[in-house]
Amino acid sequence: DQQVKQNSPSLSVQEGRISILNCDYTNSMFDYFLWYKKYPAEGPTFLISISSIKDKNEDGRFTVFLNKSAKHLSLHIVPSQPGDSAVYFCAAPLSSGTYKYIFGTGTRLKVLA
Amino acid sequence: DVKVTQSSRYLVKRTGEKVFLECVQDMDHENMFWYRQDPGLGLRLIYFSYDVKMKEKGDIPEGYSVSREKKERFSLILESASTNQTSMYLCASIGGNQPQHFGDGTRLSIL
Numbered sequence: 001d002q003q004v005k006q007n008s009p010s011l012s013v014q015e016g017r018i019s020i021l022n023c024d025y026t027n028s029m030f031d032y033f034l035w036y037k038k039y040p041a042e043g044p045t046f047l048i049s050i051s052s053i054k055d056k057n058e059d060g061r062f063t064v065f066l067n068k069s070a071k072h073l074s075l076h077i078v079p080s081q082p083g084d085s086a087v088y089f090c091a092a093p094l095s096s097g098t099y100k101y102i103f104g105t106g107t108r109l110k111v112l113a
Numbered sequence: 114d115v116k117v118t119q120s121s122r123y124l125v126k127r128t129g130e131k132v133f134l135e136c137v138q139d140m141d142h143e144n145m146f147w148y149r150q151d152p153g154l155g156l157r158l159i160y161f162s163y164d165v166k167m168k169e170k171g172d173i174p175e176g177y178s179v180s181r182e183k184k185e186r187f188s189l190i191l192e193s194a195s196t197n198q199t200s201m202y203l204c205a206s207i208g209g210n211q212p213q214h215f216g217d218g219t220r221l222s223i224l
Contacts, residue, residue, distance in 0.1 A: 034212055041218065043218045046213075049212065099161075099163075106155050
């Protein structure tokens with residue numbers, strides 16, 4: 001049972017436009033969620049997180065929205081830049097107080113110049 | 114700034130070989146992890162360790178073992194490498210209120 005799902009394996013967006021990456025989850029007990037970005041041949045780097053008590057968190061061009069009733073979160077990148085081309089993973093701690101994460105399968109974003 | 118260092122970026126081994134992947138972190142973190150990343154499957158947890166000499170199986174431990182003799186070092190061992198273990202291997206550590214911090218990964222090819 002996949003508790004964190006990213007149903008879109010890939011997404012292409014024109015430079016300057018908005019990129020929206022989606023993530024669905026099944027466990028309503030998750031305390032917070034994270035997004036990681038991964039370039040080829042590099043490890044994932046932490047991008048942004050959101051607590052389950054919030055519905056929005058913003059950091060520069062990156063905003064994460066959380067819809068608890070729909071068990072859905074999304075990452076918005078505005079404006080998209082070619083350097084944003086990477087694989088994006090959403091993740092959540094497996095249970096409260098644990099350091100173990102469960103990751104989605106990732107969405108490959110390609111920003112076209 | 115947290116630094117997680119994986120000893121090799123690229124590694125090529127033959128089937129049946131015993132393979133060691135090394136990971137070192139410099140932040141005195143108690144918790145360390147080994148993942149593998151495969152296309153369409155995301156990051157899957159192989160093993161994790163929450164203290165020296167302590168370990169727990171993750172989701173896909175078969176064919177792997179680990180060693181944590183010192184706090185800063187977490188080793189992943191492929192007992193007898195097989196071609197289906199060709200993958201990108203990622204080590205991570207975590208401590209305090211920080212998110213998991215990853216190394217740059219080891220791209221392992223088993224021929």
